[in-house]
Amino acid sequence: MTGGATQPAIRATLEDVARAAGVSLATVDRVVNRREGVRAKTVARVEAAVAKLGYRADLAAARLARGQTFRFAFVLPTGSNSFMTNLSEQVLRTADWLAGQRGFIDILHVDVFDADVLAGALETLSPAYQGVAVIALDHPRVRAAIDELVGRGVAVVTLVSDAPSSRRLHYVGIDNPAAGRTAATLMGRFLAGREGTVAVIAGSLSLRDHTERQFGFHQILSSEYPNLPALPVIEGRDDSDRTRELTAALLARHADLRGIYCCGAGNRGIADALEASGRAREVVWITHELTQYTRRFLVRGTLDAVINQDPGHEARSAARILLAHCSGEPISADQERIRIDIFLRDNLP
């Protein structure tokens, strides 16, 4: 057995540093918090002591002393497909956790799909918030509202759906074109060697994430799987009834339909239509977001793969990023990167 990185049993405190540097607590405090009024020579002495003892501020104690509290707003949609419901619940849990870190989350429900309503909500947001997480829309008015918040010194992160050209601090969500490419590769490989058409169902092509997914999907499908031509994109408006009818029509019209990629919601409609047609097993269906429904369709074999983003991870990540930014702490990039999960029947969590 070889010993490894051993750390001191107790961490050095400001007082230890003061003693080691031969100065007083007040001086160390001035140096550590970059306050004025310390001679360069003394600064150097203190910094040497800090380095030697490996002093690191006790963040909990510091926050306690500062009496800082943070208040964040999470702007979520009023409408409620399963994914958004899950996300809301995860935000509530995150709020619970954050309360232990002296941070508070208010959830505002807004029609995030209406740019004017969303922008209006952001514009009239209480100035009490140091940070905002918002399911954004890539629209000029929303962008302007975000930029204005940022200009006022509010930390803004976009959640799930980005507004890339805005001045938001961070985007917490998946790379949607890559998610589309992932779906296409799965589709192409599951249908290896077979000929037939593939349908793409989006919620709405005015939603940036849906557009990006279908873009990535088509990119790979057309270049690598010429045996699988894609049908024109269908807009299902994330509504189960509508997607049921559209899917039924697709199945009736295209006897050679081999695959369905749904880059939005409305999965219950697709499942109904597929199962009613009796072609559920032969048509490869790939969709997004693991919910109680998609999980069931996956287990049943109607659905072949789910591309997922973890709402729990997204909620926690958004909160961590806002908190870290507001208290001047660094964030660990690779912990905050939202993965594109692939779930098959066999690796369901």
Added chain:
Amino acid sequence: MTGGATQPAIRATLEDVARAAGVSLATVDRVVNRREGVRAKTVARVEAAVAKLGYRADLAAARLARGQTFRFAFVLPTGSNSFMTNLSEQVLRTADWLAGQRGFIDILHVDVFDADVLAGALETLSPAYQGVAVIALDHPRVRAAIDELVGRGVAVVTLVSDAPSSRRLHYVGIDNPAAGRTAATLMGRFLAGREGTVAVIAGSLSLRDHTERQFGFHQILSSEYPNLPALPVIEGRDDSDRTRELTAALLARHADLRGIYCCGAGNRGIADALEASGRAREVVWITHELTQYTRRFLVRGTLDAVINQDPGHEARSAARILLAHCSGEPISADQERIRIDIFLRDNLP
């Protein structure tokens, strides 16, 4: 816009509760920390006030006041395939984070594949540790060593590799049979309709995780893909040179080889042999763990899919679980569940 769950701007403190209940701070403290010497009626009054104000202890302040520090040992292997190197690095980062929570991690490097050495290391572990995370071996002596630690009141979590019949607090790692099943489903579907044999390369069948993976793999392959008979399992001892030779021999001997599932390490050898044979594109190769190498093989197209467990998540999860257990806090089960990640070329993080 509709308002959501709004929390009080500042959290209630012990003093607020005392005032609300009409008792003193000392009494509230007694009730909250379940100390003796408070009449039932008073307890009820205090608890009502706690509930009414939604009081929750400020954990940071509590830890500060208690002056508790925790010391954990992470027992990692001396040998160093890429996965274990990544894991070590992630443990170091976790140590860094934990230092901010008044917790300290020592890393002990041990030959974890030798049951006697591993058990010896656990048996002679300094009593200074309140918690241990160990890459376990499912072996009677290791089990006994773990149980003895637990008996002494030390929190033990198994990491990556479990000792299921021991009294460990928690297993932080993936469900290996499920990972094997996932690999089999990918293999079967990527080879849809084709005929041919599939090879399985394990590190060693005396490693529980490798055995479980190949068990899961065979289970699905034999029941659902009769067109793809599996060849007898080959042991590559997680060594690149050996797997190179074994893979080359496989390719030479089996013209109908369609797939390779590697449930251990030694991937560089497999890649070399596959690329040298010129059959890299037609043979479906699925392996475990995303490393700098497997990432490269995936991008290049030699490797078709990686089943991964996130070492960063595992390290943090182990630390969080130990910390929560030692300070009597609850853990959030679904944040601690380690996912079976599937990575294709398109969804690499």
Added chain:
DNA sequence: TTGCTTCTGAGGTACGTAGATCAGAATTTT
């Protein structure tokens, strides 16, 4: 040297909780 500015030390309070002591009140037992 004197006067002036700039730096430093000493000491304080505060944050929210833990934990201790001790006097005195309330309750029960004798």
Added chain:
DNA sequence: AAAATTCTGATCTACGTACCTCAGAAGCAA
């Protein structure tokens, strides 16, 4: 009713840091 016991309140220190004030030391200019 007195004594014994149990409960409660007041008050204190401590944790590690932030932030404040003020006196006085060190350094500099005249």
